[in-house]
Amino acid sequence: MAAKFAQLFADSRRALFTMLGVQAVIWSVQVVNWLGDYGLSREFGLRSGQLGDLPEMFTMPFLHFSWSHIEANSWPLFVLGFLSAYRGMRKFLLASLVIVVSGGLTVWLLEGPNTVTAGASGMVYGYLGYVVLRGVLDRNVLDAVVGIVIAAVYSTILVGVLPLAQGVSWLGHLGGLIGGLAAAVLLRNRPADQQAGTRAPQPAPQGAGAPSSPGSALLKQLDDLGL
Structure with missing residues (x-):
């Protein structure tokens, strides 16, 4: 039990510093962007329908169009x-990648011609979907409680996935939410994962040195990097 709490504390500490770092980057970019009359948002935001702009789905979450925009996110x-x-x-990290790609592709494919989209709100909706559904799928008491609380607190923002407000990328919100839900399903704890913590490691069958699935291979590589 003590080992589990120690691991949870270490992971929480790492998560805290990670999100503080993300905030520092976003706000630093905002200052530069504001000084340049938001030229970064226009240049590195995601322009729908433009094939060369697809990589901008990875820069889009770090850019905003106003101080109120970044404050809201x-x-x-x-x-x-x-x-x-x-x-x-x-x-x-894997969930974030799924959310970025899902939200970016939704905007790129379905948004109006030559519309430039920027902002972290797609990530907000993605993490919302991920946290709530993870609590249901993983059968972890703490995650389930967190998911219920978050669903109650943030349920009102779900109206943002509907085309109601002018100048708001509801498609980015919807795509992010779909990505978060998909990530929760893809990365859910499986019975074999839960049993691995209670059973002694078994020798691998001869010739079975490769991971059993692409997902487990990605997780193993990240584990090898210390993440």
């Missing part, structure tokens, strides 16, 4: 990002 991004990461950085 920062607090929920910090809270939901931390809750997504406190169970371990490996799954958090």
Whole structure:
């Protein structure tokens, strides 16, 4: 039990510093962006339908169009990002990748022609979906309680996935949410994962040195990097 609490504390500490670092980057970029009359958002935001702009799905979450825009995203991004990461950085990084790609592709494919989209709100919705559904799928008491509380607190923002407000990328919100839900399913704890913590390691069958699935291979590589 003590070992589990120690691991949880270490993971939570790493999650805290990670999200503080993310916030520092986003706000530093905002200052430079503001000084340049938001030219970074126009240049490195995601422009729908432009094939050469697809890589901008990875820069889009760090850019905003105003101080009110970044203020609205920062607090929920910090809270939901931390809750997504406190169970371990490996799954958090993979979940973040799924959310970025899902939200980015949704915007790129379905947003109006030549519309430039920027902002971290897609990540906010993605982490919301991930935290809530993870609590249901992983059958972990703490995660389930966290998921219920978060669902209650942030349920009102789900209206943001509907095309109701002008100038708001509801498609980015919807794509991020779908990505978060998908990540929770793809990265859920399986019975074999839960039993691995209670059973002694068994020798691998001869010739079975490769991981059993692409997902486990990615997690193993991240584990080897110390994440």
